[in-house]
Amino acid sequence: MERFFVLDDVSYCYPGTSKAGVCQVNLDLEPGTFLAVLGANGSGKSTLARLCCGLLKPSSGRALVGGYATDQDEELKYIYEQVGIVFQHPENQFVASTVEREIAFGVENRTRSSQTIRTAVDEALSRFGLNALKTAQPQSLSGGEKRLLSLADIWVLKPKLIIVDEPLAMLDPGARKRITHLLAELKTTGQSLIWFTHGIAEVSAADRVLVMVDGRVVWSGTPAALLAMPAQASAWGITLPPATQIAFDLGITKRAITNENELVSALWK
Amino acid sequence: MEIKLADISVDFGRSGEQKEEALKKVSLRLKAGEAVALLGPIGSGKSTLLRVIAGLIKPVSGSLSVKPPEGTVGLSIQEPQRGFFAETVREEVAFGPENQDLPSAEVDLRVDWALTAVNLNPAKWEVSPLHLSGGEQRRVALAATLAMKPRFLLLDEPTIGLDSPGYQALTAVLQKLKAETDIGLLVASHDPDFLYALTERVLVLVGGKLYVDTSWGGLAGQEEVLASLGLQLPFLLSLLRRLQEAGAPVESTQDRIDGAWAELSRLRRAGKKGATGDE
Amino acid sequence: MNSLNYFPADSYWHLRDPRLKLLVVIGGTTLALTENRLGGQLFLLIVVGGLYLSAQLPWKRGWRTLLTFRWLLLITLLLNLWTGPPVTAFAYLLRLSNILLLSSWLLGVTETLTFIAGLELLLHPFRRVLPVGEIAMVLGLALSFFPLLLEEAGEIMLAQRARGVNLQAKWSKKIRGLLAMVIPLFIAALRRALAIAQAMEARGYVPGAPRGALYTPQWQKKDTLSAVLTLLLVLVWWGEKFVH
Numbered sequence: 006m007e008r009f010f011v012l013d014d015v016s017y018c019y020p021g022t023s024k025a026g027v028c029q030v031n032l033d034l035e036p037g038t039f040l041a042v043l044g045a046n047g048s049g050k051s052t053l054a055r056l057c058c059g060l061l062k063p064s065s066g067r068a069l070v071g072g073y074a075t076d077q078d079e080e081l082k083y084i085y086e087q088v089g090i091v092f093q094h095p096e097n098q099f100v101a102s103t104v105e106r107e108i109a110f111g112v113e114n115r116t117r118s119s120q121t122i123r124t125a126v127d128e129a130l131s132r133f134g135l136n137a138l139k140t141a142q143p144q145s146l147s148g149g150e151k152r153l154l155s156l157a158d159i160w161v162l163k164p165k166l167i168i169v170d171e172p173l174a175m176l177d178p179g180a181r182k183r184i185t186h187l188l189a190e191l192k193t194t195g196q197s198l199i200w201f202t203h204g205i206a207e208v209s210a211a212d213r214v215l216v217m218v219d220g221r222v223v224w225s226g227t228p229a230a231l232l233a234m235p236a237q238a239s240a241w242g243i244t245l246p247p248a249t250q251i252a253f254d255l256g257i258t259k260r261a262i263t264n265e266n267e268l269v270s271a272l273w274k
Numbered sequence: 275m276e277i278k279l280a281d282i283s284v285d286f287g288r289s290g291e292q293k294e295e296a297l298k299k300v301s302l303r304l305k306a307g308e309a310v311a312l313l314g315p316i317g318s319g320k321s322t323l324l325r326v327i328a329g330l331i332k333p334v335s336g337s338l339s340v341k342p343p344e345g346t347v348g349l350s351i352q353e354p355q356r357g358f359f360a361e362t363v364r365e366e367v368a369f370g371p372e373n374q375d376l377p378s379a380e381v382d383l384r385v386d387w388a389l390t391a392v393n394l395n396p397a398k399w400e401v402s403p404l405h406l407s408g409g410e411q412r413r414v415a416l417a418a419t420l421a422m423k424p425r426f427l428l429l430d431e432p433t434i435g436l437d438s439p440g441y442q443a444l445t446a447v448l449q450k451l452k453a454e455t456d457i458g459l460l461v462a463s464h465d466p467d468f469l470y471a472l473t474e475r476v477l478v479l480v481g482g483k484l485y486v487d488t489s490w491g492g493l494a495g496q497e498e499v500l501a502s503l504g505l506q507l508p509f510l511l512s513l514l515r516r517l518q519e520a521g522a523p524v525e526s527t528q529d530r531i532d533g534a535w536a537e538l539s540r541l542r543r544a545g546k547k548g549a550t551g552d553e
Numbered sequence: 554m555n556s557l558n559y560f561p562a563d564s565y566w567h568l569r570d571p572r573l574k575l576l577v578v579i580g581g582t583t584l585a586l587t588e589n590r591l592g593g594q595l596f597l598l599i600v601v602g603g604l605y606l607s608a609q610l611p612w613k614r615g616w617r618t619l620l621t622f623r624w625l626l627l628i629t630l631l632l633n634l635w636t637g638p639p640v641t642a643f644a645y646l647l648r649l650s651n652i653l654l655l656s657s658w659l660l661g662v663t664e665t666l667t668f669i670a671g672l673e674l675l676l677h678p679f680r681r682v683l684p685v686g687e688i689a690m691v692l693g694l695a696l697s698f699f700p701l702l703l704e705e706a707g708e709i710m711l712a713q714r715a716r717g718v719n720l721q722a723k724w725s726k727k728i729r730g731l732l733a734m735v736i737p738l739f740i741a742a743l744r745r746a747l748a749i750a751q752a753m754e755a756r757g758y759v760p761g762a763p764r765g766a767l768y769t770p771q772w773q774k775k776d777t778l779s780a781v782l783t784l785l786l787v788l789v790w791w792g793e794k795f796v797h
Contacts, residue, residue: 045440046407046408046409055751058755082759088755089756094748096701097752100693106666106768111757114757114758118765119768121765123767126767144701147317162757174435175316175435178504242438244437244438248509251538256542269513272538273520273521273522345717349715351715354712356712356737357733359732369729372729373717373718373726373730404740422716
């Protein structure tokens with residue numbers, strides 16, 4: 006059986022500048038998995054994200070999506086059909102003047118049937134709660150709404166793999182919860198998710214975590230396992246949940262602390 | 275030296291697409307040497323308030339009843355690296371003092387001082403600012419404002435987009451600045467933990483209205499009000515409250531973060547001695 | 554109220570196909586360009602007034618449009634007064650005014666994206682010579698880009714003012730100040746352009762490939778009727794000129 010998503014010794018070097026590249030990353034993703042890639046800014050996360058969806062071609066090694074290779078130009082369109090990427094600044098990817106036309110953009114690239122387009126757009130509007138904002142201008146939406154729209158844009162194309170880069174940046178707590186919930190739900194429809202960020206707290210529901218430092222993958226395991234090694238995680242530049250950070254700073258090492266309640270119990274029984 | 279605002283209102287109205295942040299009758303007072311937090315959700319008017327104080331926006335009504343003299347207020351906008359245009363970090367930082375018509379010897383001194391104050395590796399002083407990491411760029415932008423030697427430093431969401439190392443580096447720089455100079459600080463952010471680490475007084479601004487103007491200790495007693503406004507207490511303060519509710523003997527030395535840490539350390543040691551703890 | 558923006562309303566003209574409205578404006582502009590008599594231009598002005606009325610556009614909009622282009626109009630008038638009889642000069646003034654008013658009318662009754670869609674459909678016959686689809690896409694993108702860039706420019710200007718930039722200062726400072734505004738804006742624009750291009754590619758956009766559309770302008774009977782009437786008006790007008 007064909008492996009769905011594979012990175013085979015993939016490397017990428019930015020020509021000229023000293024910007025972080027990616028070095029010999031290996032990855033094998035099962036369908037329906039939630040993978041988190043953690044790393045400080047500049048660790049190569051964004052580069053890797055682009056390598057995963059075909060926007061960048063590897064300098065060496067191969068990236069394969071559903072059997073298609075990203076370095077083959079003729080195969081790129083099949084790859085784009087299967088992978089959707091949502092970037093860090095949603096306003097930089099909006100192409101239309103109204104929310105519904107924005108969602109329609111991707112579908113319009115696939116079919117000429119107005120009916121199909123209409124149905125798909127309506128489905129996405131419903132799923133992401135954007136019906137009331139159908140005719141609003143994307144740039145006038147709030148941060149959380151923009152994020153929802155950028156997700157809807159991709160979701161409407163029903164990709165098998167969705168890649169998100171810092172999806173919760175600049176969102177208030179209410180919006181963060183909503184988006185996290187929505188992303189976690191993707192698994193129920195068999196879609197895979199790769200979530201790039203620098204904080205563990207937001208990806209605690211991930212099936213697996215990779216840690217990147219200076220372009221290399223230095224660790225792989227579960228979120229719980231990573232939380233049990235706060236000193237090492239900190240050294241790698243990863244943002245710990247506040248309770249974990251404080252527990253670590255206070256010298257509580259016997260057990261892993263992941264939230265406020267556990268910390269309270271640890272400090273005062 | 276102080277700044278006083280009386281009943282400032284700013285109303286942009288809907289200028290086509292962009293929702294501008296309005297201010298509704300905001301009054302406050304800032305003294306030199308004070309470190310004040312402006313806490314509020316994203317888009318609550320914090321940026322607008324900072325710009326009014328910096329003299330960059332004129333209020334629709336109300337006034338700066340005590341205006342700071344020209345050039346004494348330094349404002350660092352959100353994502354300040356957007357304003358980079360020079361070929362090297364040095365030139366970028368020198369821009370502000372040059373605009374102040376200072377002799378070039380003085381400009382150089384200022385640049386050196388500012389870049390040292392933000393802890394930027396001297397090896398990076400001659401590179402293009404665009405080649406630095408996000409955290410370093412933030413510090414360079416801060417240096418650019420500091421080099422103008424303002425008496426009041428206004429920071430607009432300085433931690434947005436920073437990862438843990440960048441965040442810690444910035445906090446350390448600001449704490450050192452506070453300790454070594456008598457600069458007045460007004461920091462606007464939606465991150466209560468960052469604010470708690472730097473300030474003693476907190477103003478809560480939501481929807482353009484100033485709801486609270488108190489110390490952190492005072493804020494700790496208003497958790498419900500905060501929650502209704504969509505905000506949270508700094509984690510340390512919240513933790514101390516939970517501990518207090520669980521019966522721990524917490525004293526109220528909570529106005530400053532050092533106090534909160536001292537409390538927690540004390541409890542930790544007490545818990546250890548209690549033997550049923552985990553150590 | 555901007556004199557060149559879409560003016561939301563439910564008039565007869567708002568509901569018409571954008572191609573028809575383009576045709577009306579082309580017809581009107583052709584008449585304006587071929588009519589040399591003052592009386593003729595005055596009559597055309599009344600027709601344009603009728604268009605504004607039936608589109609529920611306020612007269613102020615027309616006035617504002619002319620004000621926007623006042624220098625152009627003034628220079629035209631003065632040049633022509635200098636080189637010919639006053640009657641001709643005013644006729645030319647009205648000619649220019651009519652064209653400007655017609656354009657403003659068009660932009661008032663058609664939403665920009667619909668306008669671009671209409672333009673694309675009209676240019677369809679030329680698709681072998683011109684990259685019609687891409688032109689439409691680029692126009693649409695530029696339209697959403699532009700306000701963003703304006704906003705970014707505002708932010709950058711504010712930031713540089715906070716660093717002491719004063720554009721009224723002496724030359725050397727002025728130039729540095731301008732660079733401090735222009736370079737960051739340029740960088741921001743390039744960044745955005747790259748980001749949008751990548752996002753579009755990743756969502757399957759292939760320049761030149763056939764695409765669907767959520768909304769396609771629908772040509773209705775009323776549009777045919779209006780088109781025929783416009784054509785008749787133009788023919789009668791010309792016919793009348795030749796008779797005289």
